[in-house]
Amino acid sequence: MPTISKEDYLKAIYRIADENEKESTVTTSEVAEMLDVSKAATSEMVQRLSELGYLNHERYKGVKLTDEGMRTALNIIRRHRIWELFLTDVLGLSWNEVHAEAELLEHSTSDFLIEKLDEFLGHPRFNPHGEPIPDRNGNLPEQPALLPLSCCETGKEYRLAKVLDDSLELMNYFTGIGLALNVKVLVKSRLDYDNSTVLCINGTNHNLSEKAGNNLFFLPENDEGYFYHSRVHQGARKKAEVKNSKKSPGRTGA
Template sequence: MSVAIENFVKAIYKNDKNNTNDTKPGNIAKKLGISNAAATDMAKKLASKNLLKYEKYQALQLTDEGTKMALNVIRKHRLWEALLFKLFDMSLHEIHREAELLEHETSNFLADRISEYLGNPKFDPHGDPIPNAHGEITTIDNSIALSNTQEGKTYIISRLMSDDKEFFDFCALNGLKYGNSLLVTKQFNKNKMTQITINNNNIVLNEDFTNIIYVNESSY
């Protein structure tokens, strides 16, 4: 299957998961940077390949086959991120950028070799779960968005759910990294902002950021 198709099913899968956006052609088009017309065309084509269900004016729904393809691409993406991060100490933004290209030119054989080499990791350096070779994915049920945390409690960063360079630069600058711990010092509920202490620095995060940073309650 082509790069365009792989990116299309991946975009649907992700929009479906986030369910902030829906999976109508227009939203997929926006995500991929193509015209609405191109997205409708592609949707029809993929319906004929049994990768998704298309009904006029309705949201697109991946079939089992389409979901499997999406998870396979996501698996390769996240394995590459994990490998590049480990070997070359590249930034979260850089590993994402490279993985976005490599994911489409990676055989299942090579993906398995990478996974094996890394000890079959369940999460990538963003904390995103890596689907296994059978398309099974670990869902993190006990992690919550930073916006839902409580003042005075300590948490461990479990996921930085973004593709955005500016966000990653901010994270790098402030020590916001998968596995690091932070203390929530204040929730400004009115303004939907959160103040945290991390590495002895106090920083205030706005809504955009508190909804893509996920954390687990610290056990101590």
């Protein structure tokens, strides 16, 4: 029901609160920065969304999503992540291409259509970046505890379970060095000097800054939990491959 702009604000507030974990009140500045708009615009919109019942706003303090706001935000997140999975697993886009497309599509998708997509994809639980997909009632799937790169021990092997897709540039870099969901990595060493980490990916070593590493989350290799992604992704991928191999000749246009 809200406009595209209102949906973007609600989504941003959800995402910021989600990252902040405990401290769940979100500030005007954080929202303004995430959406790349002025603080004044954010302040105005926060008031409008509060009047509409989506937010609880304490002047000069911050905002929290109401139940209705949370429901709406989770619905937008759901649309976004289902589209992302569709784009990678059915149309074959790469994980660094899907965010921007899903950002547009999420605002133009009815609940009816999302249910059809969800069904078609086999009720997936995670998007191509490893982020959870809320179900139609706003419930998030159970997630095993993930380790940020900074918490991974040297000498041990892990599998990539989640990537924060804040920066397209960073995503492109990750793709370039062979990182992808479920890829196995070995933590070679960590430099105390700048807290950077050397990772071995497919036999090649790469040094990742602390900041870059904070976008990567792992599960220990041999932890069965990592299958929680791949069961969905491999299934959908297979369907797409069957589809594409089934192309009958003579179906292309004049």
